[in-house]
Amino acid sequence: MAYFVENSGAALLVGDPAKANSLAAVAARFGAGFETLDGAGGGSLAAGAATQSESYFPVARTRDDLAAILYTSGTTGRSKGAMLSHANLLENAEVLAREWRFTADDTLLHMLPIFHTHGLFVASNVVLLSGGAMVFLPAFKPELVLKHLPKVTTMMGVPTYYTRLLAEPAFDRAATRHMRLFTSGSAPLLAETHRQFQERTGHRILERYGMTETNMSTSNPYEGERRAGTVGFPLPGVELKITDPETGAELPQGSPGMIEVRGHNVFRGYWQMPEKPAKSCAKTAFSSRAISGWWMRKAMSRSWGGKRI
Numbered sequence: 359m360a361y362f363v364e365n366s367g368a369a370l371l372v373g374d375p376a377k378a379n380s381l382a383a384v385a386a387r388f389g390a391g392f393e394t395l396d397g398a399g400g401g402s403l404a405a406g407a408a409t410q411s412e413s414y415f416p417v418a419r420t421r422d423d424l425a426a427i428l429y430t431s432g433t434t435g436r437s438k439g440a441m442l443s444h445a446n447l448l449e450n451a452e453v454l455a456r457e458w459r460f461t462a463d464d465t466l467l468h469m470l471p472i473f474h475t476h477g478l479f480v481a482s483n484v485v486l487l488s489g490g491a492m493v494f495l496p497a498f499k500p501e502l503v504l505k506h507l508p509k510v511t512t513m514m515g516v517p518t519y520y521t522r523l524l525a526e527p528a529f530d531r532a533a534t535r536h537m538r539l540f541t542s543g544s545a546p547l548l549a550e551t552h553r554q555f556q557e558r559t560g561h562r563i564l565e566r567y568g569m570t571e572t573n574m575s576t577s578n579p580y581e582g583e584r585r586a587g588t589v590g591f592p593l594p595g596v597e598l599k600i601t602d603p604e605t606g607a608e609l610p611q612g613s614p615g616m617i618e619v620r621g622h623n624v625f626r627g628y629w630q631m632p633e634k635p636a637k638s639c640a641k642t643a644f645s646s647r648a649i650s651g652w653w654m655r656k657a658m659s660r661s662w663g664g665k666r667i
Contacts, residue, residue, distance in 0.1 A: 363388045365630060366427055366439060375401055397496050421445035427629050428475060430570050439629030440571045442479075449622040450573040451483035453593050458539060458564070459580055460512070462489035467503065467510040469495035469519075475570050476544050481514045500526050504533060511538045517547045520563065524554055534559040539580070541566060552586035565589050571625045575617075596621035 359381065363371055368390050373381040375394040385392035394401035425447050427439040454460075466485045470477030485492050493506050498515075500522050507513075520542060523529045540555075541564045556562050567589035568574035575598060578590035592598040596619060600609045603616040628634045 360384050360387065361437070362429060363390055372403055419444060421448070422626075424626070426479075428478070428570050431474075438631060438634075441626040441629050442573075443626055446573065446623055446625060447479055447483060448487075449595065450593075451479070451487045453595060453623075454480065454574055454577075455484045455488045457577060457580060457593065458484070458512075458541070460484050460488035460490060464488060464490035464512050464538070465510040466490060466492045467495070467506055467513040468492050469498045469503070470514060470516070474544070475568065475573055476514070476516070480543075480568070480574060498522075500529070504528055507533055508536065511536065512540070513537070514541045514543075516544045517542055517551060518545075520547070520555055521551055524551070524558060530558055531560050534561055537561060539564060543568065543574075547586075549586035552584075572619055572621075572623045575619050575621070575623060592619075593621075593623075596623060 359371075362368075363384055368388075370391045370393065371381060371385040372393050372395050375396050378392070378394055382392040393403035393406065395403045422443050422445060424441050425444045426442045428442060429437045429439050431437065464485070466481060468477065468481050468485075470481055472478045472482070482492075493510055495502055495506070498519050503513075503519075503523060504526065520540075537559075540561055543566050547563060547565050552563055552565070562584045564578050564580065564584055565588070566574055566577035568576075574593060575596050576590045576592050578584040578588065584590075598617060598619045600613065600615045601607060601618050602609055609615045
């Protein structure tokens with residue numbers, strides 16, 4: 359935590375009241391303020407906000423201004439702050455809302471953690487942009503999901519959510535008959551889970567692929583084949599290819615390799631790391647992920663074209 363506060367230059371740290379003493383000390387060490395916020399919405403931050411005026415004047419910003427610095431998982435080294443602009447977030451949300459057919463009639467069941475891009479940006483921004491509604495649960499629990507499913511039309515999850523739901527006898531076609539869309543990401547969805555889910559509910563999960571540095575880059579189609587074991591085609595406005603990690607040469611169909619991606623979704627670089635510009639980081643960030651690519655000779659639809667991975 360000390361690394362994040364110091365590296366980001368944060369002016370304010372918000373944390374769990376149960377850890378107030380240790381977190382306040384971290385904040386003070388780097389000249390940041392500290393406020394508390396608990397899972398129920400209480401704490402000094404909420405109390406202070408309640409005393410403020412409901413009127414405010416937004417600060418003028420441009421598309422290229424930073425909207426967020428989101429730290430990577432650090433699996434291949436020290437966590438790095440990915441700089442995401444307003445354009446990165448807005449254009450990706452616009453594409454997802456359009457391609458996944460979100461409207462003001464949708465209600466999303468949201469129980470994803472909001473400390474990474476899936477829950478913080480993908481789920482939240484798509485709903486906000488489309489004018490829909492959200493049932494926001496503090497954590498995933500099968501019984502809570504079954505309780506709230508009748509109130510929603512869409513759900514975004516990770517593979518573990520779906521395997522745990524399949525272990526519930528009450529999770530069946532009747533429980534999901536009103537649902538419009540289930541999506542999965544953040545980890546590979548087993549093809550067997552995909553098939554079991556369809557057999558149990560009649561729905562085919564829409565799997566997609568993204569990462570902190572790019573938000574979403576690929577998706578199976580909303581209309582068309584959602585092929586088990588793949589994460590679909592590059593999203594509109596995204597260029598993607600599979601290359602040799604050593605030479606950078608594009609690889610033939612079916613070969614595992616490094617993903618290279620280009621588009622408005624690609625981040626602006628790593629915070630405080632000018633030696634790692636976004637152009638090179640967008641390539642190396644994918645180097646640990648071995649994903650096979652298939653060139654589609656005939657696109658499923660004009661907007662999806664290109665390569666399924």
